Amino acid sequence: MWTNLGKAIITALVVIAAAELLARTTMGRVEFAHSYDESRNPNYRRAWPAFTEPRPREPNEKLIIVISNSQGFAHELKDADHCYTEQLEERLNQNNPDKSVTVANWSLGGVSGPEMLLLVARAIDHNPDMLLLITHSNPFSHHRLNNPLSFYLSDAGQFAYTQPIRNRLPGWFIRQHRVYDPATLLEAHSGLIQCRSTFIEQRHRRWHIASAAERPRRGKPKLYHAPEVRDSGDKMLRACVDVFRDVRPDSPVLLVNMPLCQPKWTEQAWPRLQSFGERMDAIAQKTQGVTAIDATEAIEYDLFLTHTHLSAQGHAQFADYLLPIVEQQLDFISNPAAQQP
Amino acid sequence: MLFNSFEFMIFAPLVLLTAAALRGRALRLWLVVMSYVFYGWAEPVYCLLLFGSTLLDFNVAKKIDATDDQAKRKKYLWYSLIGNLGALAAFKYLGFFTQTINGLAEIAHLPVELPIPKILLPVGISFYTFQTLSYTIDVYRGKIKANDRFSTMALYVAFFPQLVAGPIERADRLMPQLNERQPRTSDDVLMGISRILWGLLKKIVFADWLAIYTADVFSKPGASSQLELLLAAYAFAFQIYLDFSAYSDIAIGLARTMGIKLEENFRWPYLSRNISEFWRRWHISLSTWLRDYLYIPLGGSRHGTTRTLGNVVIVMFLGGLWHGADWKFVNWGLWHGLGLLLFHLWSRFTGRKADEDRPRRFRDLLGILLTFHYVLVSWVLFRAESMSDAVVILKKIFSPWRWQEFRWPMEDMTRFGLFLGVIVLAHIVRGLGWTDRFTRVRSPILVGLFWGLTVVLIALLAAPIRARFIYFQF
Numbered sequence: 001m002w003t004n005l006g007k008a009i010i011t012a013l014v015v016i017a018a019a020e021l022l023a024r025t026t027m028g029r030v031e032f033a034h035s036y037d038e039s040r041n042p043n044y045r046r047a048w049p050a051f052t053e054p055r056p057r058e059p060n061e062k063l064i065i066v067i068s069n070s071q072g073f074a075h076e077l078k079d080a081d082h083c084y085t086e087q088l089e090e091r092l093n094q095n096n097p098d099k100s101v102t103v104a105n106w107s108l109g110g111v112s113g114p115e116m117l118l119l120v121a122r123a124i125d126h127n128p129d130m131l132l133l134i135t136h137s138n139p140f141s142h143h144r145l146n147n148p149l150s151f152y153l154s155d156a157g158q159f160a161y162t163q164p165i166r167n168r169l170p171g172w173f174i175r176q177h178r179v180y181d182p183a184t185l186l187e188a189h190s191g192l193i194q195c196r197s198t199f200i201e202q203r204h205r206r207w208h209i210a211s212a213a214e215r216p217r218r219g220k221p222k223l224y225h226a227p228e229v230r231d232s233g234d235k236m237l238r239a240c241v242d243v244f245r246d247v248r249p250d251s252p253v254l255l256v257n258m259p260l261c262q263p264k265w266t267e268q269a270w271p272r273l274q275s276f277g278e279r280m281d282a283i284a285q286k287t288q289g290v291t292a293i294d295a296t297e298a299i300e301y302d303l304f305l306t307h308t309h310l311s312a313q314g315h316a317q318f319a320d321y322l323l324p325i326v327e328q329q330l331d332f333i334s335n336p337a338a339q340q341p
Numbered sequence: 342m343l344f345n346s347f348e349f350m351i352f353a354p355l356v357l358l359t360a361a362a363l364r365g366r367a368l369r370l371w372l373v374v375m376s377y378v379f380y381g382w383a384e385p386v387y388c389l390l391l392f393g394s395t396l397l398d399f400n401v402a403k404k405i406d407a408t409d410d411q412a413k414r415k416k417y418l419w420y421s422l423i424g425n426l427g428a429l430a431a432f433k434y435l436g437f438f439t440q441t442i443n444g445l446a447e448i449a450h451l452p453v454e455l456p457i458p459k460i461l462l463p464v465g466i467s468f469y470t471f472q473t474l475s476y477t478i479d480v481y482r483g484k485i486k487a488n489d490r491f492s493t494m495a496l497y498v499a500f501f502p503q504l505v506a507g508p509i510e511r512a513d514r515l516m517p518q519l520n521e522r523q524p525r526t527s528d529d530v531l532m533g534i535s536r537i538l539w540g541l542l543k544k545i546v547f548a549d550w551l552a553i554y555t556a557d558v559f560s561k562p563g564a565s566s567q568l569e570l571l572l573a574a575y576a577f578a579f580q581i582y583l584d585f586s587a588y589s590d591i592a593i594g595l596a597r598t599m600g601i602k603l604e605e606n607f608r609w610p611y612l613s614r615n616i617s618e619f620w621r622r623w624h625i626s627l628s629t630w631l632r633d634y635l636y637i638p639l640g641g642s643r644h645g646t647t648r649t650l651g652n653v654v655i656v657m658f659l660g661g662l663w664h665g666a667d668w669k670f671v672n673w674g675l676w677h678g679l680g681l682l683l684f685h686l687w688s689r690f691t692g693r694k695a696d697e698d699r700p701r702r703f704r705d706l707l708g709i710l711l712t713f714h715y716v717l718v719s720w721v722l723f724r725a726e727s728m729s730d731a732v733v734i735l736k737k738i739f740s741p742w743r744w745q746e747f748r749w750p751m752e753d754m755t756r757f758g759l760f761l762g763v764i765v766l767a768h769i770v771r772g773l774g775w776t777d778r779f780t781r782v783r784s785p786i787l788v789g790l791f792w793g794l795t796v797v798l799i800a801l802l803a804a805p806i807r808a809r810f811i812y813f814q815f
Contacts, residue, residue, distance in 0.1 A: 001527040008531055008789035015793025019800075182347045192800040 023191030030198065035104040036063075039086050040073050044109065045154040046197060049162070049188070052106060054125040062101045064092075064326065065123045067116055068134040071258055071308050072107025074315065082312040087319035088326065095327065104128075111135070112144040112152050113236035114177055118159040120240045121168045124247045130330055131244055132322075134256040136296075136308070137226055137276035140233035148178040155197055157181075158188035168243055172235075224307045226269035229276055238283050241290055252329045255280040255292040259299040259318055264307035293325060342382040344591045345545055345807055352379065356501075357598055364522055369492040376501035380464070387463040390428060391499055397424045398473040399494040402480040406487035414481055421477040425470045432460055433467065437666030464813055465505035467663055471630055473498050476512040478634055485513045493520050502595035506588045506812040508606040508626035515603070523600030531788045536594030538795040544587035549804030550760055551580035559724055562734045567743065570734050576757070577724045578717050579764050582611065584811045585624070609771050611716075614708035616680040617688075619716060627663070631656050650685060654678040664723075669731055673722040680715055 032050035033042050041051045057063060066072060066085050074083040089103035104126075106119050116139060123131055138144065149157035159165045160179045173179070187193045241253055257277035262270055277294035284292035298321045303314030310318060342349050356375045363371050381388040401421040405414045430438075439455045446453035476497065479485045488494050496519045503510060558565045558573035565573070589606035596603045610623035620628045636656045642649040654675065661674015718735065725731035 001525070001530060004527040004785040005530055007785035008534075008792060011786050011789025012792035012796065015790060016796055019793075019797040023801075182350075186800075190800070192797065196801050196803065 020191050023195045025191075027191050027194050027198070035065075035106060036102050038105075039083055040105050040107060043198075044073075044075075048108070048119075048154055048156045049158050052104075052119070052122050052126075058100065060099055062099050062330075063126060063128045064088075064101065064103045064130045064132065064330075065126060065128045066103060066105050066107065066132045066134060067111075067119045067123070068105075068107040068132075068258070069111045069136075069139060069308075070107070070109040071310060072105055072134060073109045074107075074309070075109065076305055076309055077312060077315070082315055084310070084315040084318040084322065087316055088322055091319060091323050092326070095323075108154055108156065110153060111139050113140045113233060113240075114145065114147075114149065114173070115139075115152055115154055115156045117169070117173065117236060117240050117243065118156045118165070120244050121165045122156075122159050124168060124244060125165075127248065128251055130252050130254065130326065131248075132254045132256060132326070133240060134258050134295075136258050136260060137229045137233070137273055140229050140237055140276070141227035142230045142232060143227055145232050145236060146176060148181060150181045150184055155187065157184050161185045161188040168247065170239055170243070173239065222264075223266045224264055224269060225266055226272045228272065229279065234279055234283075237279065241283055241287055245287060245289060249289065250331075251289075252331075253287075253290045254325065254329060255284060255290065256322075257292070257294045257296050258308070259295050259297075259304075259310065259314070259321075261301050261304035261307050262297070263301055264304070291325075291329060295321060342379050343807075343809065343813075344588065345541060345810075348382065353595065357595070360599055361525075366490075366492055368522055369490075369496050369519065372501070373492060373495045373499060376496065376499040376504060379501040380499060380504055384461070384463070390432075390463055390466070391469065392495075394425060394428065394469065394473050395495050395498045397421060398477050398498075399488070399491055402477050402487040402494075403489075405477070405480050418477060418481045421474065425474050429466060429470045432463055434662075434666045435460060468507050468509055469498055469504060471509050471627075471663075475509070475630060475634060476516075479512055485516075488512075488516055488520075490520065500596070502592040503603055506585070506592075506810055507624075508589055508592065508604045509630050510604060510626070515601070518601045525598075525600035527785075528783060529597050529600050531783070531785060533594045533597030533599075535788060535791055536590050536597060538594075538792055538799075540587040540590030540594060542587075542795050542799055543583045543590065544810070545799055545804065545807075546802045547760055547764060548580050548584040548587060549806055549808050550757075550802075551576045551583070552808045553804060553806055554757055555580055555724065559726060559730070559734075562725070562730050562737070565737075567737050567740070571738050572757075574717055574721050574724075574734070574738065575761065578611070578713070578720045579761065581720060581723070581811055582607070583764070584808075588810045588812060609768065611713050611768055612709060612771065613712050614705045615712055616677065616684050616715060619712055620677070620681070627660070631660050635659065646685075646689065650682045653681045653685065657681065667728075669722050669725060669728050672728065672731075673719050676719045676722060677716075 032047050032053075034053060034055065035041070035051050036055060038051075041048065043051070066088075072083065072085060077083060083105060085103045085105035085107070089101060092101040092103070093099070106123070108115060108119070111119075116133065116135065120131070120133070149160055160169060160174070160177070161184055166174075166179070169179075183193075187197055237255075241255070244251070244253060257274075257280055260273055265273065274294070274296055277292065277296065280292035281294075284290040295318070299310060299314050299317050303311050303317060305311050305314075342352060352375075356372070359371060360368060377388050377391070380391060398421055401417050401424075405417045408414060435458050439457050443454055443457070476485075476494075480487050488497075493516060497510075497512060497516050498504075500510075500515070500519070555573050555577045558569050559577070562570060586607040593603045593605070604626050606624060606626050608622040608625065610619050613619035613622050636652055639652045639655060640648055641652065657674040657678030658671060659674070660677070661671045664670040664673070721734050721738075722728075722731045725734055
């Protein structure tokens with residue numbers, strides 16, 4: 001009996017190994033979009049490891065990484081070049097012709113606090129000149145936290161199973177988000193599962209780019225609620241800052257309480273959304289190199305398509321709003337002498 | 342614990358390899374403890390209920406066996422019936438009965454509003470209740486002797502492969518296999534593992550992908566188009582078959598690796614030529630249970646046509662209620678009862694008898710398609726979120742086709758169509774009898790090839806959502 005079982009197991013393992021080899025070869029030949037070249041991740045919630053893969057940079061090439069949510073992903077814009085990240089890049093390059101500035105847009109629709117932290121931990125590998133976290137309170141509200149990583153829709157969860165990123169994560173994060181999921185572990189390291197994630201699941205509607213603008217509604221306009229941010233949300237936001245600053249103390253971090261359309265939120269929601277800026281500010285006060293700004297009312301309300309999403313003009317206005325703040329923070333602009341060898 | 346979970350991937354090899362090294366009582370105790378771990382993984386407190394049911398029927402059966410006094414035997418049997426069905430009623434039907442009473446009171450304008458208890462349904466209670474009951478009834482009927490070994494009884498009730506969703510095993514078949522260690526051949530292990538992998542493929546790839554589509558459409562029937570609803574009905578018909586038969590495959594495979602043979606629960610039911618044949622091929626362990634412990638005691642077909650038809654309807658009504666405490670399940674059962682009733686009348690009228698062993702011919706195609714579509718209607722009743730939703734869906738499907746509203750029902754129709762195509766093709770191939778030679782393959786190299794390919798297919802095509810087995814809710 002054991003001989004036959006052994007023969008069957010060995011044959012099965014040979015088949016699996018051959019398929020894995022084939023899958024790895026296939027995956028090695030697939031060209032994924034990269035955040036330095038693309039305005040946003042065209043695979044939406046998939047292929048985040050490839051989209052954020054570190055790449056060598058030229059000495060005068062400067063990098064700003066923007067981590068944001070659906071506002072930054074801007075799926076309602078057919079031409080992603082109108083997104084505020086692209087426009088900010090354009091303006092920075094116009095103002096600094098001797099430098100080549102890249103603004104990498106790492107915006108993920110429906111991002112959660114844990115996914116943001118994983119993206120921040122990934123950003124360290126890029127040694128960016130600046131990190132921008134542009135968000136509102138929702139990703140840090142209590143119902144978006146405390147779930148196993150497999151709960152979240154994007155494949156950014158793979159970072160938690162990839163060294164050295166896993167080592168950068170706080171111990172409580174590993175425990176709280178039960179980062180022991182074998183399926184995600186396999187997804188991070190197996191060619192077969194990467195093939196599935198790329199070719200099979202990618203087109204599934206949950207991570208497929210959905211329809212754009214809000215549909216017209218009958219009757220009263222819908223008002224949005226903002227769930228409460230508790231201490232756990234504070235802790236997560238602080239971790240985003242600390243994880244980055246611990247390794248990259250020279251790169252500034254800008255926390256932005258993102259622009260919102262006040263008339264589309266309930267009366268209870270608005271103070272909550274604004275108080276998130278105060279939480280950001282409290283963190284910035286305690287950490288050197290971190291600045292917090294409240295941009296909730298930075299954009300005119302008629303430049304919004306939804307309660308959070310901006311029109312093309314709204315994106316342009318937001319890029320104009322961010323430009324002086326970013327330039328002030330960037331050492332190579334505000335203090336060019338410091339850049340001289 | 343779910344068969345398609347990571348915990349089970351650790352649990353199963355641990356239990357099976359240890360079991361291979363044990364004998365006699367130690368083996369039985371090991372399997373009992375592990376079965377309780379399996380059952381109590383999510384909600385340990387319900388192990389008490391399982392244990393209580395075991396203890397009750399073990400003692401009742403011994404008392405029945407110990408006496409020849411018919412009155413006493415009957416009294417003890419009633420203890421078992423009241424204990425088991427009482428627990429089932431309390432945990433599964435109390436809320437339903439309360440809601441029904443409140444509803445009736447409202448119709449009659451009576452000022453009655455009973456509080457609706459919120460009780461978490463113990464997983465698999467309907468399955469193991471029927472299994473323990475069959476044991477006590479068989480002892481009462483003198484068909485088997487009461488078992489003296491508590492460990493065997495405990496294992497018979499809690500045997501983890503079939504504890505949660507069947508097959509509902511009979512004591513005369515399973516208990517002797519649990520009493521003594523069964524000789525295990527190379528075939529048992531190879532075929533057992535093949536069956537497990539086959540079940541996982543059916544569940545993780547096919548059933549779970551179809552589940553995504555059906556969940557989406559059935560959750561908003563009002564907003565779905567006629568074509569979407571029709572496709573969702575087809576998808577659910579195959580989803581529930583693949584989901585439930587996958588569970589049975591895994592259960593049968595697990596037991597087989599230990600040398601234990603469980604009853605087959607499905608025999609390609611959608612190839613049935615009539616509704617009566619369907620019930621001899623669908624959830625066989627339940628349909629035979631209902632036949633032996635309900636239909637025949639009610640009189641079966643021994644007391645004329647009217648009584649026979651009445652018995653069929655009563656059995657199917659209770660069969661529907663067994664599935665869940667909801668009127669939609671009752672209506673599902675009644676729909677099948679109506680089908681069986683009509684088929685019975687048709688058979689009497691034409692003088693034809695159903696012969697399921699007769700090979701299929703091309704002219705059977707009409708019967709197969711008619712039966713499938715009759716069953717399809719019942720699946721709408723079964724799957725809809727409520728009875729009113731089911732009415733909306735059926736009304737929409739059966740209303741005149743509005744071609745101007747035709748639209749491609751989902752973003753990724755290719756994958757859905759491909760899966761459905763593979764399933765239908767598998768039925769055609771099976772219907773033509775071309776699969777028999779594959780089931781006889783015993784070469785370890787070919788079996789290993791099958792294992793490897795199945796694992797690769799699961800890795801490549803697994804659905805992104807790990808859905809629970811549908812029959813876990815019963």
